[in-house]
Amino acid sequence: MEKAPRLDSAAMSLAVDRHELGPIGTNCYVVRESPAAAEAVVIDPGGNAIELERELARFGAVCVAILITHGHWDHLGGVADLAEATGAPVHMAAVERIALERINDFAPAELTLRPYKPDVLLESDETLELAGISFQTLPVPGHSPAHLAYHADGCLFSGDVLFAGSVGRTDLPFGDWDTLVESIRMLAGRFPPETIVLRAS
Numbered sequence: 001m002e003k004a005p006r007l008d009s010a011a012m013s014l015a016v017d018r019h020e021l022g023p024i025g026t027n028c029y030v031v032r033e034s035p036a037a038a039e040a041v042v043i044d045p046g047g048n049a050i051e052l053e054r055e056l057a058r059f060g061a062v063c064v065a066i067l068i069t070h071g072h073w074d075h076l077g078g079v080a081d082l083a084e085a086t087g088a089p090v091h092m093a094a095v096e097r098i099a100l101e102r103i104n105d106f107a108p109a110e111l112t113l114r115p116y117k118p119d120v121l122l123e124s125d126e127t128l129e130l131a132g133i134s135f136q137t138l139p140v141p142g143h144s145p146a147h148l149a150y151h152a153d154g155c156l157f158s159g160d161v162l163f164a165g166s167v168g169r170t171d172l173p174f175g176d177w178d179t180l181v182e183s184i185r186m187l188a189g190r191f192p193p194e195t196i197v198l199r200a201s
Helices: 051-061 079-086 094-101 177-190
Strands: 015-021 026-032 038-043 062-067 090-093 120-122 127-130 135-140 148-152 153-158 194-201
Touching: 015 051, 026 051, 026 153, 026 194, 038 051, 051 079, 062 079, 062 127, 079 127, 090 094, 094 120, 135 177
Parallel strands: 038 062, 062 090, 090 120, 153 194
Antiparallel strands: 015 026, 026 038, 127 135, 135 148, 148 153
């Protein structure tokens, strides 16, 4: 198996590894306080949980939490397998929990994915202390009704709000363009230009 790309930057204090998972290659991030850290947080495991388990073993790290940016199937496909294999609690927006609990109601008909009940339901701005890292949750609706971004040590895990040279779709059910624009304006006003954006695609 090829090693996942390590995202190296002089400005990045965290150890972040990116995996393209699931049928459409959604970016998933394994985040550690440092390369030697024994604990990791996994953000948006969209599939292929076995790949993540192997990478965690290679790092000598255990997954202590799973963070979900939003309730679209391509971000959720590996949640059940990874959570059951590691015992890591799943954190996601309370409003979107049904998307994970009834994942096959929202996924393409040709896929059969495993539902899961999230362990920690997030409501708004919160700070999560996980694996020695402080993650700030940021409500950024528009692409989905209760989309969350996570900020930690100068890194913004933006889910499907921001893309390279573009922004998230709003033509999906419950998407709203004006709301997305307001979310992006909030992020632009809140964080400096040197913020490292880690997007879903």
